[in-house]
Amino acid sequence: MRYHSLVLAVILLFATLSTGIASLVSSARVADAYILWSPNETCVYPSSTITWKNVSLTSQHLTDTRIAIAFWNDIGANFFLDATTGTGNINYYSVDRSDVDWAGLGAPPGNCSGGVYSGSGSATLNSYYLGSNRDLIQATAGHETGHALGLEHTQSALQGASGRELMWPIVGTSIIAPTLDDIRAVQTKYGTRTSTSQCNEWNTNGDVTYTGTCSGTNPALPMTEKVTTSASNSKAVATTSSSTTSLPSNGAFVMTAIVKANTVNKFIMGAFTNTDISNTLNRFMAIEMSSDGFYLMSSSGSGYVRTQIHSSAPTVGQEYFLELVIRDGQSSRGYVFKNNGSATDPPDSVGSVATNTAAMAWSTSVYYGSGVWQTSAAQPKPDYTISKYYNLLRSYT
């Protein structure tokens, strides 16, 4: 009898131990492989025109979401986010929830097959954390739109970078538009725009719509435009062939340029209310690369102010990516990155982001352009290419 009890006890012990060990093995969480951008999200939307729908945005969130969407439309990927009142590829929501721990939530469509999404993605903004801070709302709306487009968080911290991307998991008030790594990510995923005959328009509802032509009453900047200019005169501003736009109240756009540094010259890119930049009535906001560093410049009275982005002189021969964010009635931003890096190595940001607190009204015609300031025509000019929608995956020469 004692032997039978012993046998039973041992069997029970084995059974218990085995079950416990098996359970531990099956519940062990397998860490995902290191990710960057969107290797787990392999799909794109079926059409390059991606419709978005306001399902329940508050009035403030709608205004700032439009701006965030305009920025994604401005950066040269081969898609266009177009407002619709019908079925949206991406649906936008506002909530006010204290029982969640996030400021925004975004997701691509749940179905991904054969490289194409079906169903709808979503972007949700949480007033509980965002309050009425417009920079924060725009940054979050832009970030969640990135997720709805299929981008994941950047992991630049793993390379020692400091998170100067819109797709960094923490949203703040300095990165309010896609920067170099975000742009590369979305251009890699969707391809780059090549057409020069497509235009945006700000329609009467304040949405940017895709018209396919550039002849509307409120033409915004062409969707794809590469301008290479060799302006060499002092204080010359080279404007593009379609050099004006008018922004409605609360409109916004982004300009980008790749500039190879030269110790001698000053490169400037910006938006102006007059082509004669020496006109004292001119209003302008510009980003400047010069021998004493990088600046955000804005008109002030009959002169101008310079807000430093980075104090060190650019390295001769190094290409820099410059980004200027212009918003009607709100502060501007200037971002500078070294134009390096790859799909798995983020580019180096240069200095800190500059914010120019001057909030200008841009609702009159706005010119945009670039130029080189030289004291002598004989001096070498920097190589530069300005494009409102720059293809960052290949070099322009």
Added chain:
Amino acid sequence: MKTVVILVSAIGALTTALAFSGGFLQAPEKSLADQPKKESIHASYIGYTTFDNLIGNSTAIVAGETLGIKAVDDEGNIPTTDFDFRIDNVIQGNLKAGDIITIRQTGAETAEKIAELDDNPLLRKGETVLGFLRYAEEHGVYVFVGGPQGRFEIQNGLVNSMDKVVPEAAWVPIKADNQTVAEFAKVVQSEARS
């Protein structure tokens, strides 16, 4: 006696084999077609880059164990799961050891799908964590401050930040690396006093 030993060993080996193969102890594993579909959702957070930030936004800082799922809400586009959580240690706040609170997370697992944040996965039964928690009074639940920023895993008595648990949480600003609960608590309390 020798026969008994051989018999017991054989039964033990058989039992072990059956357990690991999921024989009589578990239901047969589901085929790929039957497994719940994984839906990815991503969040953006307000940053809590210092202990001061985390502490200042916390109603309670506690360590404890996840007891299990209390409720799931997967209606609408924001799925949530409520977990019963037993407090074992109180670092700050008015809770006490033995209290059972509800922690709410975004995400839900149903028979058909799993929706989960990749940098702040759903708690699992038995999981021990140290959390900086904020009480959402109108809902009667606690949430982790800043998602993974306010969540620290405890394994074998050692505290680690979420970047040690999932690589997608590499960005969390406040890191902990194999500190005992007591050591971590000391740091937190010292920061709270300063």
